[in-house]
Ligand SMILES: Nc1nc2c(ncn2[C@@H]2O[C@H](COP(=O)(O)OP(=O)(O)O)[C@@H](O)[C@H]2O)c(=O)[nH]1
């Protein structure tokens with residue numbers, strides 16, 4: 547039997563919130579007659595979270611749990627959840643009750659009725675610390691929109707819904723959970739929307755992400771951009787850069803040699819800034835080139851070098 551909905555909940559030390567969260571999800575799904583499963587991924591919690599998940603799994607048919615042996619992070623947890631999810635629509639939700647399960651039906655409908663591939667929540671009114679969270683988040687999302695061209699106000703919102711196919715097509719690793727819409731876009735999913743969602747103050751426990759996330763997030767964004775553009779052809783980036791830099795250095799050298807021949811002993815080559823510039827440029831050019839070459843060799847032997855996401859196949863089982 548196919549399920550309408552999988553709710554994926556990554557959690558880390560959220561013992562107090564879990565029972566309330568699950569009861570609420572159950573209530574909403576029942577009211578809207580959605581057949582569903584709730585997948586809770588306990589990421590090596592050190593509190594009582596896993597015991598509570600176990601109890602909930604006994605109490606509710608829909609609840610399933612996965613427990614990591616240690617803390618890996620939110621992305622690996624989502625990855626496992628996505629792998630296990632069987633619903634036609636997959637909704638991710640934070641475990642801390644800051645996201646409201648009342649949003650589930652509309653998020654579900656936007657996928658099924660309006661045909662979105664991905665809908666991201668937008669915490670328009672936010673109940674977090676203004677200085678450490680809200681302001682940097684605005685700035686960050688602005689930069690994100692610029693770089694990726696995806697018009698979302700709150701890319702990193704934990705509350706999102708997906709067509710099942712989207713979560714099966716992308717690989718969330720490291721700390722890439724912040725950029726799932728970018729991953730989805732690069733996997734070919736174009737219909738990405740957003741929905742203003744209620745946000746609630748944290749009732750229990752404390753936030754697990756501090757200011758470092760903005761630095762890591764920015765580096766991750768650069769990686770995603772780079773890998774998606776040049777991951778399968780690194781030489782196109784490094785080779786071009788290397789060749790240009792080397793050529794610049796080489797031209798400098800030629801002009802130095804020309805001056806030396808023209809001016810003879812009056813021309814002290816090593817006194818000229820151009821001498822050092824040309825040396826550095828030629829060295830850097832060579833290094834860029836070599837880096838590109840090595841990257842190309844790595845790309846060639848990467849296990850996913852010939853993995854392409856296929857939309858459809860027809861006529862193969864005749
Ligand atoms: N699986 C997993 N989940 C985490 C981890 N850190 C935080 N979370 C969960 O991610 C969600 C959002 O985290 P939270 O600390 O509330 O971040 P904030 O809302 O941005 O302050 C919550 O459900 C957390 O339990 C982690 O290391 N692993």
Ligand SMILES: [Mg+2]
Nearest residue numbers: 640642644753
């Ligand atoms: Mg939170």
